Amino acid sequence: MASLLLGLAALPKPAGAAVTGATLEADGPVTRLILAVPDGATWRVVAARSPNRILVELPGRTWRIRSSLPGAGRVRAARLERGRMRLDLSAPVALRSAQASGGRLVIELEPGTAAGFARLAAGGRAIAEGGGRTSLPLVVLDPGHGGRDPGAIGRSGTQEKRVVLAAAQSLRRVLESGGRCRVAMTRTNDRFVPLAGRVEFARRREAALFVSLHADSAPGARGASVYTLGESSDQLAGALARRENLADRAGGLRLPPVPPEVQAILMSLVRAETRIGSARMAQQVVAELRPDVPLLPNTHRQAGFMVLKAPDVPAVLVEMGFLSDPRDEAALRRPEHRAKLATALGRAIHGWLDQRQHTGHPMGHPSGTSLG
Ligand SMILES: [Zn+2]
Numbered sequence: 001m002a003s004l005l006l007g008l009a010a011l012p013k014p015a016g017a018a019v020t021g022a023t024l025e026a027d028g029p030v031t032r033l034i035l036a037v038p039d040g041a042t043w044r045v046v047a048a049r050s051p052n053r054i055l056v057e058l059p060g061r062t063w064r065i066r067s068s069l070p071g072a073g074r075v076r077a078a079r080l081e082r083g084r085m086r087l088d089l090s091a092p093v094a095l096r097s098a099q100a101s102g103g104r105l106v107i108e109l110e111p112g113t114a115a116g117f118a119r120l121a122a123g124g125r126a127i128a129e130g131g132g133r134t135s136l137p138l139v140v141l142d143p144g145h146g147g148r149d150p151g152a153i154g155r156s157g158t159q160e161k162r163v164v165l166a167a168a169q170s171l172r173r174v175l176e177s178g179g180r181c182r183v184a185m186t187r188t189n190d191r192f193v194p195l196a197g198r199v200e201f202a203r204r205r206e207a208a209l210f211v212s213l214h215a216d217s218a219p220g221a222r223g224a225s226v227y228t229l230g231e232s233s234d235q236l237a238g239a240l241a242r243r244e245n246l247a248d249r250a251g252g253l254r255l256p257p258v259p260p261e262v263q264a265i266l267m268s269l270v271r272a273e274t275r276i277g278s279a280r281m282a283q284q285v286v287a288e289l290r291p292d293v294p295l296l297p298n299t300h301r302q303a304g305f306m307v308l309k310a311p312d313v314p315a316v317l318v319e320m321g322f323l324s325d326p327r328d329e330a331a332l333r334r335p336e337h338r339a340k341l342a343t344a345l346g347r348a349i350h351g352w353l354d355q356r357q358h359t360g361h362p363m364g365h366p367s368g369t370s371l372g
Contacts, residue, residue: 017206018062022085024072030096031073033087035105037061042131043105045098047120052092056085056107074109092117098128137208137356138182139175139349140201142307143168144214147192149247152217152322154329161190164213167320167338171213174346181208181353195247195306202313209281209352210315211345212307215332216240217324223294224341226285227317228278229309230302240319241303270312277314280355284348285318292344293321293337294328318345 021036037043037058046055054075068079076090087109094112099105107128112120120127143164145151151160168185175183184205186198193201202210218236232238282300289295296319308315320341321328331337 017204018064019058020064022065022069022078024069024075024078024087026073029073029111031075031093031109033075033078033085033107033109035085035107036103037100037105039103040131041100041105042129043100044126044129045095045107046124047095047117047127048124049118049121052089052117052121054087054089054093054107054109056087056105058084058105074111089117095120095127098130100130136180136182137353138184138205139353140184140186140205140207140210140313141168141171142186142198142202142210142212144212144244144307145247146187146190149192152215152324154217154323154332155326156329156333158323158329158333160215160323163215163323163332163338164320165190166335167332167341168213170335170338170342171211171345174342175349178346178350180350195245198307199310199313202315203310207313208356209277209349210307210310210313211281211349212305212315212317213320214244214317215320215323215328216243218322219324221296221322222325222328223296223299224289224321225296225299225301225319226282226289227301227303227305227308227319228282229275229305229315232304233302234298237301237303241305245304245306267311274310274312274314277352277356278308278316281314281316281348281352284351285316285345288344288348288351289341292340293331 017038019035019037021034023034025032025034033056035056035058038061041061042059044057044059046057047053048055063080063083063085065080068077071077071090074089074091074093075087077088079086092112092114093109094116096108096110098107143161145161145164147161149161151164153159165187169188172183172185175181184201184207186201187193198212199210218240221236227237227240232241286295286299289299305317308317320338321332323329323332
């Protein structure tokens with residue numbers, strides 16, 4: 001497992017998270033910078049003096065463009081410097097407009113005065129910014145199994161893939177009516193999704209949290225439980241993870257070559273934050289479920305579930321109960337019971353998001369961890 005985790009640390013960031021294009025052009029008196037940016041990306045424009053320059057920042061984004069652009073209009077030279085775009089000016093400018101939409105950030109500069117530029121640069125605050133602040137954190141719900149993979153099947157014929165989808169939809173409604181996060185689901189119907197595809201789904205969207213829902217079978221086990229990534233904490237956890245991970249043998253992650261040292265260190269910091277976030281979420285889940293539904297003893301367990309292996313997205317897997325137990329099966333068939341679970345999980349997610357905002361974002365998605 002250790003070498004697998006190390007390998008995962010070097011996975012390149014999905015292209016969706018990067019700045020992938022840059023054009024600088026003169027249009028009459030206007031100098032225009034156009035960047036191809038991810039939707040919802042946070043951005044900031046800062047003016048600075050000695051020498052006069054404009055800095056364009058996209059916190060946490062990787063730049064996948066050439067490191068310099070030919071000058072145009074009032075920009076003498078443009079280049080990437082310390083994770084941001086630096087525009088060196090040949091004459092003072094004023095900001096005409098700055099706007100992001102449809103995957104493009106367009107910044108227009110027009111001729112200005114030296115005094116006006118000095119005012120822009122005073123205090124080092126952003127002269128324009130957008131994105132991030134208005135976009136709520138994204139929670140990815142992952143109903144297990146689907147399509148040709150029914151998951152566990154109860155004695156009365158209840159299929160895991162159906163109850164977990166119904167529960168995820170119920171949880172989605174709870175979260176959406178709360179208005180404190182966005183929600184995306186790895187599947188919204190009865191279709192097969194490979195395990196690696198589920199992880200990638202969350203990473204590509206820079207999810208704040210990944211919650212996988214299951215209701216597996218395990219002889220003699222009853223009640224809800226929650227799993228985070230780790231060496232299997234017990235036999236039951238190990239057996240569950242092994243069975244789940246067989247869901248798609250072919251869908252394994254391809255491991256890149258050994259990463260440069262610095263990258264490995266950065267990623268190990270990200271992984272540590274992710275682990276802390278995952279454990280905190282598991283504790284919230286246990287606390288919120290406890291009053292409402294029967295729990296498996298040692299409710300928070302660890303196991304090497306494939307779907308929990310994103311290095312940069314905190315993740316938990318909730319076993320809502322065991323279809324191998326007739327009482328759990330009967331409960332999971334009832335919409336009221338699933339609604340109770342969804343309400344409790346909704347509280348856990350809201351509580352987790354609240355704490356995350358108070359403590360500030362963990363490492364999140366530092367730039368410079370990408371191979372690209
Ligand atoms: Zn399952």
